[in-house]
Amino acid sequence: MSAFTKTLCPYCGVGCGLEVSPPAQVAKATNRDNQGNPIWRVRGDKAHPSSQGMVCVKGATVAESLDKNRLHYPMMRDSLEQEFRRVSWDEALEKITQRIQLVRSIQGADAICMYGSGQFLTEDYYVAQKLLKGCLGCNNFDANSRLCMSSAVSGYVQSFGSDGPPCCYEDLELTDCAFLIGSNAAECHPIVFNRLAKYHKKNSHVKMIVVDPRRTPTAEAADLHLAIRPGTDIDLMNGIAHLLMRWQYIDVGFIDDCTSNFSEYAEVIRHYPPDVAARQCGISVEDLETAAKYWGESERVLSLWSMGVNQSTEGTAKVRTIINLHLMTGQIGKPGNGPFSLTGQPNAMGGREAGGLAHLLPGYRSVKNPQHRAEIEDFWKLKPGQISPYPGLTAGDMITGLENGSVGLLWIAATNPAVSMPDLERTKKALMRSPFTIYQDAYFPTETSAYAHVVLPAAQWGEKTGVMTNSERRVSLCRAFRQPPQEARADWEIFAEVGCRLGFEKQFTFSNSSQVYAEFVKLTGHRPCDMSGMSHEQLQIQGPTQWPYPQVRSGKSNFSSQRLYTDLRFHTPDGRARFGAYFSRGLAEPPDPDYPFVLTTGRLYGHWHTQTRTGRIEKLRTMHPEPFMEINPRDAGALGIGDHQLVKVRSRRGQAFFPAKITQAIAPGTVFIPMHWGALWADHAEANSLTHGECCPDSLQPELKACAVQLTPFNPELIEKEGVLQTSYHSVMP
DSSP states (O other): OOOOEEEEOSSSTTOOEEEEEOOSSOOOOOSTTSTTOOOOEEEEOTTOTTTTTOOOHHHHHGGGGTTSSBOOSOEEOSSTTSOOEEOOHHHHHHHHHHHHHHHHHHTOGGGEEEEEOTTSOHHHHHHHHIIIIIISOOOOEEEGGGGTTHHHHHHHHHHHSSOSOOOOGGGGGTOSEEEEESOOHHHHSHHHHHHHHHHHHHOTTOEEEEEOSBOOHHHHTOSEEEOOOTTOHHHHHHHHHHHHHHTTOSOHHHHHHHEEOHHHHHHHHTTOOHHHHHHHHTSOHHHHHHHHHHHHHOSOEEEEEOHHHHSSTTHHHHHHHHHHHHHHHTOSSSTTOEEEEOOSSTTHHHHHHTTOSTTEETTTEETTOHHHHHHHHHHTTOOTTOSOSSOOOOHHHHHHHHHHTOOOEEEEESOOHHHHSSSHHHHHHHHHHOSOEEEEESBSSOTGGGGOSEEEEBOOTTSSOEEEEOTTSEEEEEOOOSOOSTTOBOHHHHHHHHHHHTTOGGGOOOSSHHHHHHHHHHTTTTSTTOOTTOOHHHHHHHOSEESOOOOOOTTOOOOOOSSSOTTSOOSSTTSOEEOOOOOOOOOSSOOOSSSOEEEEEEOOTTOOTTSTTGGGOHHHHHHSOSOOEEEOHHHHHHHTOOTTOEEEEEOSSOEEEEEEEEOTTBOTTEEEEESOOOTTTSSSOOGGGTOOOOBOTTTOOBOTTOEEEEEEEOOGGGHHHHTOOSSOOOOOOO
């Protein structure tokens, strides 16, 4: 039997363990890119504690994309009107180095930006931080986690004093009440949901509450589905809190001994009696009271959330109001309870640990903290003051910088902003203005490669060794099981080579990713995310390990902590968790007579993000062959929209066309569109051509989840004028 290589699924933040082995025979050639190349066999790793051998359809088929439409060698062009020409790595890297030096000399280091990805391994993230924030003295590194989990980061930091989900997956099978809000976990985090659903089904006393305007597969499994109006999450949480207070379901001792700011919070929730909160949310008082009763009567409550909470102008406030419910009932630091954010990407957690957002430094440090900067400068052997004290440009700021000319070089790696960014037409116009864009990815073409001057072939999942951290803070070693195709290189190697060419050879002496990781974990010592006891070798022997996992000291044995805050002491100056007092503000762009519907966007079970990988897997494309728009029968009838009829959806920023899917699963006044289809996969069906870029003031995460739209049944006479196909969508990719 062939030996299996243990690795991790490269899709969502669940972090499922996989075992991969070579096939018994060479695959049949299906296109020019996988002629004679084998399809590796993938199965779930039963020894991985997070997934326990389970795997969803995306993980099971992931190897089928390894050799399809790969970028094999560097290419360049002088302008976007020209065709790419093949170049050597030396020529491409020399061009990049010269351009960085030119921009530094003319505009300064702050004109250089890098936009990375939760697809990075931690080693990729870390070397990028060392290059940008350290050597170049520029904090303009942001990642697509800004669109995904930055509100969870901000909420944890403000409430607990530090980032880091305090729960673990074992809590899914220990809780008495699971409260899921803004999360269609059954489709977006299926293995986590499978664990919860099996436990829920076997234990009649366990309650599941799902808060979502759609009746998703997740909501179908719930004891109570609260189909609230979009933008009323805080009304709901404050309404539940009002009842918990009224019914005395609070832990007075915990509040007095372990928290602060409760009096301000109590004053806010006083204004959310059941009739007010229920009316705002569009639900019955009875359902609101049932939710509060489930929470209050349960000894162990576990809340789980994802993009439906984070992607909001109130994202941080929503996260904190969820945490408030745990604080007022003492539901934290114990088995089966706590506030648990479900990370969107496979290594978004690792990115946060490595400093992979514009305001962070490695080891859960802040660029605004003088001591933190000094610690990193000393460790990296930089001169004092080398690291800028100012947060860098976020993803949205980079778009603005391209518009006003303050950004002179944009380096994009392992992400596809020409589909995923909000207000997409504005984003595309800004990318067209970029003086010099480097695009580094495994696949070609993507929507973003159309805006690049240099494209670099990157090694992807299975072709480089490194670590990723999943939603429960579990670090797994992902071993390479094949060589990168042709000239592709690991992301960290590319960043390090550019660093050396810029004259920072002493900072980039790594010969392998194990050395990169060994350096990184030293920076986590004595920090909340302490991983100083970890190494590639330790993870190889011991297997996936949760942090904190400090280096062995003073003869003590090493340990890994399943849960945080078990001692009920937090990372705030006074050791107390902080209540956040927030009134609801609602949507940044509420519906009005001109745009009477709320559009919400999301994922489907078989696709992930912008289809850069899943769109190249036939089984997944067959599962979800075209985009669509869910609409309630009442709204469809009022507008004269028939099932499968093409509908023009228009916002203040753009328009797109989708066949209608008439269903009771969506609440009246709301429509749903999946976000996966970009210009390469369908005509005029980009969900983010409609969304806006308004952000949470704390997390700077955009409100991708909701915008106001108008709907018009498509008139066949306008086909030629509108320039769209009425009958069907087609995939441009082979």
